[in-house]
Amino acid sequence: DTAVSQTPKYLVTQMGNDKSIKCEQNLGHDTMYWYKQDSKKFLKIMFSYNNKELIINETVPNRFSPKSPDKAHLNLHINSLELGDSAVYFCASSISAGPNQPQHFGDGTRLSIL
Amino acid sequence: AQSVTQPDIHITVSEGASLELRCNYSYGATPYLFWYVQSPGQGLQLLLKYFSGDTLVQGIKGFEAEFKRSQSSFNLRKPSVHWSDAAEYFCAVGAKTGANNLFFGTGTRLTVIP
Numbered sequence: 001d002t003a004v005s006q007t008p009k010y011l012v013t014q015m016g017n018d019k020s021i022k023c024e025q026n027l028g029h030d031t032m033y034w035y036k037q038d039s040k041k042f043l044k045i046m047f048s049y050n051n052k053e054l055i056i057n058e059t060v061p062n063r064f065s066p067k068s069p070d071k072a073h074l075n076l077h078i079n080s081l082e083l084g085d086s087a088v089y090f091c092a093s094s095i096s097a098g099p100n101q102p103q104h105f106g107d108g109t110r111l112s113i114l
Numbered sequence: 115a116q117s118v119t120q121p122d123i124h125i126t127v128s129e130g131a132s133l134e135l136r137c138n139y140s141y142g143a144t145p146y147l148f149w150y151v152q153s154p155g156q157g158l159q160l161l162l163k164y165f166s167g168d169t170l171v172q173g174i175k176g177f178e179a180e181f182k183r184s185q186s187s188f189n190l191r192k193p194s195v196h197w198s199d200a201a202e203y204f205c206a207v208g209a210k211t212g213a214n215n216l217f218f219g220t221g222t223r224l225t226v227i228p
Contacts, residue, residue, distance in 0.1 A: 004157070041202060043158075043218040056215055090157055099208050100146050100165050103216065105157030 003027050004106035006091050012112045013081060020077045021109045023091030031055075032074035033092040033103060034066060043090070049074055050097040078111075086113045116141045116207045120219035127195050128227050135190040135222050137205030146208040147188040148216065149179055153201045161203075164188060175199070200226045 004025045013019055025032060033056070034046045048056035049068040063079045078085060088108045094101035117140040127133055139145060146165050150158040162173025169181040179190045188205060205219040 041221045041223075043204065043221075045215055048215070092157075099215075100163075102148065102160045102163060103158075105150075105159070107155065107157045 004091055004093055004104050006089075006106040006109050008109060009107065010110050010112075012114065014114050015081055015083060017081050018077070018079045019081060019111070020075055021089055021091075021111075023074045023076070023106060025072055025091075025093040025104070027093055027095075027104060028072075029093040029095050029104070030071055031094045031097045031101070032068065032071070033094075034074065034076050035090040035092065035105075037088040037090060037108070039087070047074075047076075048097070055097055081111075081113050083113050086111055116145060116209060116217045118205050118207050118217055118219035120203075120205055120222050122222045123220070124223045124225065126225040126227060129197050130194050133190075133192045133195045133199070133224070135203050135205075135224070137188045137190065137219060138186050139188065139205070139207045140186065141207055141209070144183065147179075147181060148206040148208065149173065149177070149188070149190050150204045150206060150218075151175075151201045152204065152221075158204060161190070195224075195226055197226045197228070200224055 007022050031050045033048045037043045046060050047066045052068045065077045068074045088110050090108045091106040092103040094103045119138045148163045149161040152158045161177050164171050164181045202221045204221045206216045
């Protein structure tokens with residue numbers, strides 16, 4: 001059973017479009033995250049939700065809007081896509097928001113902007 | 115602010131040889147330290163973590179890491195590398211207070227030759 005699943009795995013779209021990436025975890029975790037991994041493999045946190053509430057909101061353009069309908073889901077919507085948004089986006093979850101909680105990652109969504 | 119440096123971008127070792135991947139961190143106190151592995155096209159998997167106590171920690175797949183406070187290092191080691199260990203390895207540091215915000219290094223790509 002997949003613990004943290006993201007859809008789609010690949011997303012190719014044109015500049016200016018709006019797209020969403022979905023994430024679901026079946027681990028019963030309270031906390032979920034979105035990370036962006038750039039072309040140089042640098043991984044940086046974007047957002048974190050704990051029990052559907054936003055707790056980490058790094059410096060990210062407001063074109064990116066996370067939504068957590070329940071604690072098992074954390075979706076990422078991106079408006080007006082730009083070339084620089086091309087990256088791999090990872091969803092992760094942890095039991096709680098405590099700093100010592102290991103994070104479990106999905107397989108990533110590779111977003112390519114044409 | 116926390117930061118992580120992985121000085122080696124790419125390492126090549128022969129199968130059966132020993133391995134050491136370097137990680138140096140910057141943090142005001144002893145942080146939480148993690149090593150993750152990323153296989154091609156997949157998400158990150160936790161190898162091991164250090165929170166406190168014994169400075170030599172054992173992880174999955176035969177990996178171990180040693181925390182050295184005096185050197186601000188948390189190097190990953192394996193006595194005998196297998197071809198399946200070829201992957202990208204990420205060191206990460208987490209603050210001991212606040213939200214579970216991980217800061218990742220830029221990764222070390224491991225190639226294993228027969």
